[in-house]
Every structure is written in C-alpha cells, then in structure tokens.
Amino acid sequence: MIKFGETVARVQEHQWPVLAAVVVILYTVSALAQHLRAAKVPLVGRRFVFEPQFVTNLRFFSHAGEVLGDGYARYKHTIFKFIRADAEMLVLPAKYVNELRNLPNTVASPTLAHVHNLMGRHTNMDVILRNNLHFRTLQEKVTPSLGSVTVPMQEELNHALQYDFPNNEG
Numbered sequence: 001m002i003k004f005g006e007t008v009a010r011v012q013e014h015q016w017p018v019l020a021a022v023v024v025i026l027y028t029v030s031a032l033a034q035h036l037r038a039a040k041v042p043l044v045g046r047r048f049v050f051e052p053q054f055v056t057n058l059r060f061f062s063h064a065g066e067v068l069g070d071g072y073a074r075y076k077h078t079i080f081k082f083i084r085a086d087a088e089m090l091v092l093p094a095k096y097v098n099e100l101r102n103l104p105n106t107v108a109s110p111t112l113a114h115v116h117n118l119m120g121r122h123t124n125m126d127v128i129l130r131n132n133l134h135f136r137t138l139q140e141k142v143t144p145s146l147g148s149v150t151v152p153m154q155e156e157l158n159h160a161l162q163y164d165f166p167n168n169e170g
Contacts, residue, residue, distance in 0.1 A: 041090065042080045044071035057085045 031050050045067040046056045060067050060082060071080045071091060081090050092100070100108055111128060120126035128134050 042071075042075055042078070043082070044068070044074070044080055045082045053083065056083045060084055 028050065045060050067082055068091075071082060074080070075091075077093050077095070079090055079092055081088050083089075105111070115126050115129060118125040120129070
C-alpha cells in the first residue's frame with residue numbers, strides 16, 4: 001500500500017526542475033518579446049540580448065558616462081538608445097536639433113521632459129507646469145543681478161590663476 005505522505009514527497013522532489021524550467025522559459029519569452037517590441041535602433045550599455053534589465057540599469061547607474069560615451073563614439077551620426085532605470089532613452093544626432101526646436105510644445109515640450117526627468121510628481125517639480133515663476137525669477141531677479149557677482153568672480157578667478165599657475169619664465 002502506497003502512503004499519501006510518500007507520494008507527496010516524491011512529487012515535491014520532481015517539482016524543482018520543472019519549476020526552474022518554467023521560470024527560464026518565461027524569462028526567455030519575456031526578454032524576447034521585449035526585444036521584438038523595442039525600437040529597432042542600436043542599444044548601448046547591454047552586453048548581450050538576454051542580459052537582465054536590472055544588470056543593465058545597474059551598469060548605467062554606475063557607469064553612465066562610459067555607456068553614453070560608447071554610444072556617441074559608435075553611433076555619432078545615427079540614433080541610438082540606452083536603458084535607464086525608468087525608461088529607454090533615445091539619443092538623436094545633433095543634426096536634428098533645429099528640427100526639434102521648431103516642433104510645437106504640444107509635440108515636444110522641454111518643460112515636460114524636464115519634469116519627467118526630475119520625477120515631477122514626487123519632487124514637486126511639476127509646479128513649473130502650472131506657472132512661470134521660475135522663469136520670471138530668472139528674468140527679473142537673477143539676470144539683472146549678474147553684474148554684482150561677476151566682478152568678485154573675476155577677481156577670485158584671477159587670484160586662483162596667479163596662485164595655481166604662476167608666471168614662470170625661463
């Protein structure tokens with residue numbers, strides 16, 4: 001007579017390989033679907049197609065300059081993308097700057113992009129969407145006061161240059 005406890009133990013022994021296989025298959029299908037849905041432009045920062053996204057995010061977080069530098073070096077005149085923790089970002093070549101400038105704010109808004117990058121809902125940066133206080137402050141307060149800070153800054157710079165780079169002739 002077969003006991004119920006022994007049957008359950010035998011089934012549990014064989015479940016781990018099946019469970020592992022299911023996890024691997026699901027991950028592979030998910031990664032492949034993501035790869036097929038993604039924009040068909042070169043991706044920098046990922047070492048191989050099935051690299052987990054958290055590894056790519058970690059690499060960008062710790063070496064963003066290198067990842068972007070590699071992208072600019074390899075794809076200077078074409079579009080490329082990189083993955084950051086919250087989104088895939090497309091980098092356009094400089095030849096498109098004037099075209100982007102001419103787009104209306106309803107299509108491409110630098111203010112909305114700035115709010116998105118600074119996580120506006122969570123950091124209260126979305127206040128710049130509701131009014132233009134930040135712009136008026138720069139225009140009416142900061143810009144007219146620049147003259148009062150440029151002279152001390154120039155004096156400090158001259159002193160630092162003389163101290164750090166003395167005029168040695170000979």
